[in-house]
Amino acid sequence: MTKSGKNTRTACLLLALLVFSTPACWKGPSEEPRLLHTADGRVLTLNEALPDIVKAKIVIMGELHSRQSHHEAQLQLIRRLKQEGLPLAVGLEMFAAQHQDTLDRWITGNLDESELRKVFDTDWGFPWKLYREVFMFARERKIPLVALNVPREITRQVASHGFGSLTSEQLAQLPPVTCDVDEAYREFLRKALGAHGHGSHDFERFCEAQLLWDTAMAVHALGYLARFPDRSMVILAGEAHAWKPGIPRRIAQHSDMPVRVILPEIPERLTPQTVGVEEADYLWLGL
Numbered sequence: 586m587t588k589s590g591k592n593t594r595t596a597c598l599l600l601a602l603l604v605f606s607t608p609a610c611w612k613g614p615s616e617e618p619r620l621l622h623t624a625d626g627r628v629l630t631l632n633e634a635l636p637d638i639v640k641a642k643i644v645i646m647g648e649l650h651s652r653q654s655h656h657e658a659q660l661q662l663i664r665r666l667k668q669e670g671l672p673l674a675v676g677l678e679m680f681a682a683q684h685q686d687t688l689d690r691w692i693t694g695n696l697d698e699s700e701l702r703k704v705f706d707t708d709w710g711f712p713w714k715l716y717r718e719v720f721m722f723a724r725e726r727k728i729p730l731v732a733l734n735v736p737r738e739i740t741r742q743v744a745s746h747g748f749g750s751l752t753s754e755q756l757a758q759l760p761p762v763t764c765d766v767d768e769a770y771r772e773f774l775r776k777a778l779g780a781h782g783h784g785s786h787d788f789e790r791f792c793e794a795q796l797l798w799d800t801a802m803a804v805h806a807l808g809y810l811a812r813f814p815d816r817s818m819v820i821l822a823g824e825a826h827a828w829k830p831g832i833p834r835r836i837a838q839h840s841d842m843p844v845r846v847i848l849p850e851i852p853e854r855l856t857p858q859t860v861g862v863e864e865a866d867y868l869w870l871g872l
Contacts, residue, residue: 621857621868631665634867639669641845643806643836645820647827648849650711654872655849659821660719673728676806676820679709680732688730708737731809733802735759744794760804766792773830799826803835824848828864
């Protein structure tokens with residue numbers, strides 16, 4: 586075999602190794618995300634959907650907390666909206682409102698990563714590495730991060746003993762919220778989370794805890810936007826909170842701000858066959 590023939594063969598072998606050793610999860614740069622527009626059933630690229638998404642004052646993007654691809658998609662959305670020139674803030678289920686100062690210090694560069702992680706681990710139960718790139722991008726681009734949640738111990742108590750068990754001191758830690766669970770909300774949670782297995786009392790308390798979460802996050806988001814009316818907000822929250830009967834419904838009870846809801850496709854749970862305009866505006870496919 587000639588020297589040139591050997592070089593050609595070597596090049597072909599290297600190319601084959603590159604192709605077949607590439608991880609299956611890798612997506613080439615030309616692969617534009619695809620979103621199902623629930624209103625008309627069209628599948629759009631993110632670029633095609635953006636003109637409608639940017640009309641919203643609040644964009645809520647759901648996640649499975651443990652799914653890395655969901656957080657990557659959230660970061661991709663934030664990047665694209667920032668490229669559109671929107672003055673953005675990012676609202677976070679992962680931080681209690683009492684720790685807003687921690688997020689402010691992070692964005693201004695007055696807090697190091699280890700200190701931020703301590704508070705994150707206090708407020709949240711999922712690994713920091715899943716969320717890290719969102720926090721790093723926000724700090725790099727000076728995008729305000731907004732703590733939306735209530736203290737974990739309060740939601741745990743409501744889930745165990747009901748909203749009525751909260752003391753006046755605990756209620757003082759919350760925004761002005763009520764916790765009246767109606768049948769429509771119960772049915773939503775049964776559909777969203779498959780909660781049929783709860784006993785009646787447990788399920789009612791679970792509904793109260795979820796409703797408290799949804800309402801508090803909506804009120805905190807609206808409070809921020811009232812103080813900074815030039816900004817739009819992307820809210821990152823668990824997919825059950827992001828459904829239209831969750832946080833968006835609580836927002837609509839207090840404001841007429843336009844909202845867009847984006848849910849991630851989850852096989853056998855959130856699919857083009859099961860998600861309609863009543864649940865979301867867009868279904869982010871392939872996650």
